[in-house]
Amino acid sequence: NVALSTSLSNPPPFIHATGAQVVLAARRALARWSLASNIQFNVTTSANQDAVADGVSLITVADTGNNRALFSTGLRPGRARVTFDPSTGSITEADMAINPNVTRLDQFGNEVGSFFSTDGTNDSYDLESTFTHEIGHMLGLEHSGEVAATMQPRQGVNGTYNLPNFTTRTLASDDVAGIRAIYGPRNGSGSIAGRVTYNSPGGSATFGAHVFAEDAATGRVVAGNVALASGAYRIDALPPGQYRVVVEQLDEPVRGDQIGSNGGGYPASSLASAAPFLTTEAGTFTVSANNTLALDVSVPGGNPALNPTFIGTGSSGQLSKVAVPVVPGRAMTVLVGGDNLGVVASGGVSINSPFITVSNVQQVAGFGIPIVSFDITPSILTPPGDYDIRLQSSAGQVAYVCAGLTVDLPVGVPAGTNLIDNSQFFVAQHYRDFLSREPDTSGLNFWTGEIEGCGADTTCREVKRINVSAAFFLSIEFQNTGYLVYRIYKAAFGDLPGKPVPVRMQQFFPDTQEIGRGVVVGQGNWQQQLEANKQAFALEFVQRPAFVARYPSGTSATDFVNALDANAGFVLSADEKTALISELAVNPSDARLRADVLRKVAENQVLQQREFNKAFVLMQFFGYLRRNPDDPPDSDFSGWQFWLAKLNQFGGDYIAAEMVKAFINSNEYRQRFGP
Ligand SMILES: [Zn+2]
Missing domain, CATH: 3.40.390 (Collagenase (Catalytic Domain))
Structure with missing residues (x-):
């Protein structure tokens, strides 16, 4: 409330x-x-x-x-x-x-x-x-040590780097991990936890050490946390994958004494007086679902040679302590300032990401403090998120500006341009919005080629963009992940109270990611992986508190099957219903049997056909606008109802109904990617 x-x-x-x-x-x-x-x-x-x-x-x-x-x-x-x-x-x-x-x-x-x-x-x-x-x-939540996080302790003013300061409106992955760690980590994520100590595993605790994890595949910094007085730290809500783990002292741009907020775990005064230590790259580790990786790190005590304090942009000539917005496909000059940065080697600046290359590292005079300047060239495919700047001295010491760079569209996109007009970006964004993953190369090339094959023919390009866009909803991959999640909610609970749809975006995307994890249709053993994911998801779903509350143990097989059928809109034939009841009757409270029956109702052909248009319209809001149909600026489902009526009127023909066209050309969609 x-x-x-x-x-x-x-x-x-x-x-x-x-x-x-x-x-x-x-x-x-x-x-x-x-x-x-x-x-x-x-x-x-x-x-x-x-x-x-x-x-x-x-x-x-x-x-x-x-x-x-x-x-x-x-x-x-x-x-x-x-x-x-x-x-x-x-x-x-x-x-x-x-x-x-x-x-x-x-x-x-x-x-x-x-x-x-x-x-x-x-x-x-x-x-x-x-x-x-x-x-x-x-x-x-307490403050974050990552410069680009919304929970970073210092808010910049508008005009920093000659840009509006809008990047902290949106949540960084660190903020998301933090909130999920408090309000129940999603099933399917993993954790890293351990102790940070000075000099040796048995050494004294490094209160206030900042431990953070970079996704090894993309280079994005995903989440971090700060060690407590005992040296213990814990990073939760990490998607399974490979992570590089780094431990740094919170000296600057975020200081240890700025971390405590609400009288939580960090009495600020003692944080500020913690003895210094050197930034330590602990290594690369695998985090798996529903597991905690135990990782103790000992860090060498001593004064760091490198002290990055400020970041900035060459075009503005400004230095600040707020993250520098980076635009995919747009080269720029970045500045890092602070004591002793004169000892950064000429090849001593890097971004740990395959999407961002660094060149032209040089020292710049005239700011009153040592400044390192370098050019970055981010690929048009650079995924949204935050990236670290890694500095190395000629003697080999390293320092990080954690999450000093942020891809947080549309901040930084110049007036008169919109990234969504670039075919490759357009296609890549559809992978993110509909399939909840980064594109695979062959799929990216195929769909981009569909549009680029039109050459300069603008009518052809517009038609192809609409068809390519709709193809993501219609794809085997989406129908078996996102649309299946929709149908599982529909069969389990029916439509939400007072709403004409069964699922909110809050539940939809994490669940879709869970079913789609590791699946790229057409690649490797994707069918087995998808089937395993579906089984695991259904089994986990029927054990969630909301499901168990609706179907307490002791619910008879007949009542269970009848309830699912009613939720789904009476889609089962008499024979199908009899078969499901006899399957479940063996042990009506058994989670595996319940999961299998739920799946069979959700995968029923009649249900798939009946809900198809409703789900298609709902995905216009989830995928393109990244919101529920009744979220601001709307306040009810009238927009959703308008498009459903239109789609039904045209017998499901999204081209004739001009539905996809309207969404991808809408200001609300386009403004995600350009001013
Ligand atoms: Zn605050």
């Missing part, structure tokens, strides 16, 4: 936006966390104005004495007040206020007055970013 104060609809003068814009910013910020986890916010409105303990969890922007009293400095744009139940450790109330006396540092480092906006106005704070960060605290 979260209440929006009426002050949001009638914002004070330090917020340069309308009430409607402020409310939308708050709702979008809440929706982001909701999409990343299983949290469902029940949002109400309250006449309360003060972020005080009163039993109501409130988001307020009111300029009141109580709210002003929450801020000891103007440099803190927002503040969350979280009350824990001391006996259980769970959050009983959480409030958020915005700083009426907000300030910023100007180019000379002087503190000057500032304000909030929602449109990227220079020198203001982006209100939606502040909301998103503070909601993270309200949910129990």
Whole structure:
């Protein structure tokens, strides 16, 4: 339960936006966390104005004495007040206020007055970013050591690098992992946990050491955490795969004493006084599903030779401590500044990603501190996410700027261009949006060739783009992963209460990833892998609390099968029903039998045909717009209903109904990839 104060609809003068814009910013910020986890916010409105303990969890922007009293400095744009139940450790109330006396540092480092906006106005704070960060605290998260994370302790102002500061509106994978670690890690993910100690495995604890994991395949930094006073750390919610693990001291750009937020595990003062140690690359490790990799790391004590403190862009000539936005396919010059960076070797800068090449490393004078400049060339296929900058001294010491680079579209895409107009990017994005994976080379080339075969014929290109786009929903891979997830929810629970569809995007994508893991249709033993995934998913699904609550053990085989059939819309023939009842009757509470019966109903041909158009329209919202049909800016299912009626009217012909065309040409879709 979260209440929006009426002050949001009638914002004070330090917020340069309308009430409607402020409310939308708050709702979008809440929706982001909701999409990343299983949290469902029940949002109400309250006449309360003060972020005080009163039993109501409130988001307020009111300029009141109580709210002003929450801020000891103007440099803190927002503040969350979280009350824990001391006996259980769970959050009983959480409030958020915005700083009426907000300030910023100007180019000379002087503190000057500032304000909030929602449109990227220079020198203001982006209100939606502040909301998103503070909601993270309200949910129990502490600060992150990754520069690009939304839970990084320092919010940049609009105008940094001559860009609006919108990248912290969206959640980094580190934020997502953090929230999933608290609110129940999804089945199918793995963890890394252990202790960090000085010099030897039995050495003293390195309180405040930042441990982070880079996906070895893409180079993206996926998640990290900070060691507690005991030296213990734990990184949860990691998708299975190979990870490079690095341990660094939180000196800069994120400092250890900025990590603690709500009186959690990190008393800030002792973090700041931890003895220094050298950044340590622990190695590459395999993380598997539902397992915790035990990894203790000992780090050499001593003063690091390299101290990267600032990052920046050559085009703006600005240095900052907020992540540098990178645009796929667009070369740029990046700066890193800090003490002793003069000892970085000429080949001593790298990005651990096959998608980003580094060249032209050189020292730059004139900033007052040592600066290393280098050019990066990111491929058009660079996946969204955050990337580390790795520096190496001529003597071999390494340092990282963890998540110093971020691909967070559309931030940084120049006006007048849109990445989605590039055929290769368009195709790659469909793999991400519909199949929840990066493209395989042969598929990417095939679909890109379909469009590029048109040459300069614009009519041909438009037709091919629509057909290529629809092909992803129609593909064997999607029909057996995403559409199967849809049908499993439909058979298990029917449509959601008060809604015409059976599944929310929050559940849909993690579950689709679980069924699709390791499957590339046409490659290797994909059929066996898919079948194994389907069995494992169905077995796990019938053991989830919601399913067990709906079908308690003791439910008879007849009742179970009848209920699934009713949910599905009475799709079973009499013979099919008899066969399923006799299969389950052997042991009606057995999870394997239940899973098999659920699958058989979900894979029923009549169900597949009946739900096809409904699911096709729902995927337009999930895949292209990355939201539920009734999420902002919509508030109900009327848009979904409009397109379903149209698709039905044309007998399912998406070309005649102009449905796919409307979605891929919509401003809402296009604005994900360009200004
Ligand atoms: Zn914070």
